[in-house]
Amino acid sequence: MRLVLASNNGKKLAELQTLFAPLPLELVTQGALGIGEAEEPHVTFVENALEKARHAAREAKAPAIADDSGLCVDALGGAPGVLSARYATLFGQPRSDADNNRVLLEQLRPHTDRRGRFVCALVAVRSADDPEPLIAFGRWDGEVLAAPRGDSGFGYDPLMWIPSLSASVAELTAADKNRLSHRAIASLQMLAMMREVWRLG
Template sequence: MTRRLVLASNNAKKLLELQALFAPLGLELVTQGSLGIPEAEEPYPTFVENALTKARHAARASGGAAIADDSGLCVDSLGGAPGVLSARYATLFGGRRDDAENNAALLRQLGDRTDRRARFVCVLAAVRGADDPEPLIAMGRWEGSVLAEPRGEAGFGYDPLMFIASLGKSVAELGAEEKNRLSHRALAARQMLQLMQEVWFGRE
């Protein structure tokens, strides 16, 4: 089993986070963009379906193993939105696909709602090949609430708006090491590492 995994994303910040999280298995992550692989469509309403679609697309184009991350913010009082549309939420309202515009769109949609409970969700899907009948799927959830205005300079996406009460900070106020220990992506990655060790590398 190869120790190289094609990451079905061209997000440099996601790559850095996942590289750190997958270091214990000695996995080499390369982005699909560096191999000339275009991004897959994400037509489904769930993180699981989109992650698996992206992983199979990258595996088919690269001829090897691939992993995909589909993640986003789900806000209770918005019926789970932005959800799978988190990265392009502002475009639903005439804005650009941009972190700052997405954050502004979310605050406008929330308005003066008092229920601001939310969670970051991450699904990781990994396949040994495009037609792998036994994909590995892991999910992480990180509970918090949406602030009235952004706080902090670190991270990306909705990190400046996501407040973690137990820490007394927004996600954008956390250091990279702390975020990589606690985040939805970290939780999903730990599950995935265990699955890979048991199902993939345990058979070597």
């Protein structure tokens, strides 16, 4: 089955291709099909993922899957949350991983509570009007470091410290991240539902 990924993020595509390898799926990005990005007007990961999946399915006339993920920090009331990818722009700064990380550290400076979690909502639909979307959710708890560590991954990975591993996410191998991450947790749930509900595999 060809499954349209409602994203143009190459690193996210690579992660999901690995995670979904056990099923007979061909993941193709919506950008490769000339489909523009959907609006993300909602305040929750699940609602935005559903919006993106429906948009991709409607435009491609094919099954689609969307990932909406980000970092939620307790001391900031859950921010950056659904605005994780463009957090710096809220403070008049450019949109980039480096600027997002820098702004996050600035916002956390007055706080001693550094707890947070990576969150991932995965939504898959067979069509734009699928009444039974598959919804999976993963959380990966950690603490925000005072300075970046590690060169792997993307986004906030260099700032997210996983105490049980004594490493930042950016210090992990790709294999370890694909085994332990919020996206991995959500993907395992999604694989099980695709097998059960969509009869794949």
